[in-house]
Amino acid sequence: MARKKENKFYTVWKGHTTGVFKTWAECQLQIKNFKGCEYKSFSNEEKAHEALRGEYKDYVNIIPIADFKGPVKNALISDYPVSSSIAVDAASSGNPGTMEYRGVDLKTKKVLFHKGPFKEATNNIGEFLALVHGLAFLKQQGRSCDIYSDSRTAIKWVSKKKCNTSLTLTKNNQNVFELISKAEKWLKKNSVSNRILKWETKKWGEVPADFGRK
Secondary structure, rough: OOOOOOOOOEEEEEEEOEEOHHHHHHHHHHHOEEEEEEOEOOOOOHHHHHHHHHHHHHOHHHOOOOOOOOOOOOEOOOOOOOOEEHHHHHEEEEEEEEEEEEEOOOOOEEEEEEEEEEEEOOOOHHHHHHHHHHHHHHHHHOOOOOOOEOOHHHHHHHHHEEEEEEEOOOOOOOOHHHHHHHHHHHHHHHOOOOOOOOHHHHOOOOOOOOOOOO
8 A cells, every 4th residue: 555645834934925835836936036045844734833933943953962972983974973063964956956055063053154055056066065164164163073964975975075976067057066176176185184974864863954845
């Protein structure tokens, strides 16, 4: 027996029209080409309306991060998320589509950086740029802490110092390719001591930098 598809409801705090929408298509109409849009999906309509009465910031990065002290086994996978670290993530509306990325402090939940939206980019590119931005941010701040990503692809690209995307360069995403070039050059010129750890979504839930748009 086929599994029934779960209905989702979309709260839009900032968009062409705010409110709760019953389909992703309706939600997209409100956020497309709206700079600084704020939206999130919910599993039921009641939660979506309750969220609308609050603020966007109250419904993102709500995953509780305990001050775990378990051992970290290696540079890619750890048993527990280390709270004195940062996490990065990207989101794209379509693939390719409008993409943005950000980095969050695991302990304070503070957004450390947020870039985008960028046109005609992919989620993998966003994850790659987020990781490199995070590494550069930590180096600039003189911080030796770990950095988490839920993207194995981005971690692999960073380790090889190459964004191995198949995306075609166009006039709409030229700025994205310029950022990719800068990121690759930064990786080749700078030594990195920070460990890049894989965020284990199945164990810990969504990465704290997640945009909540799945």
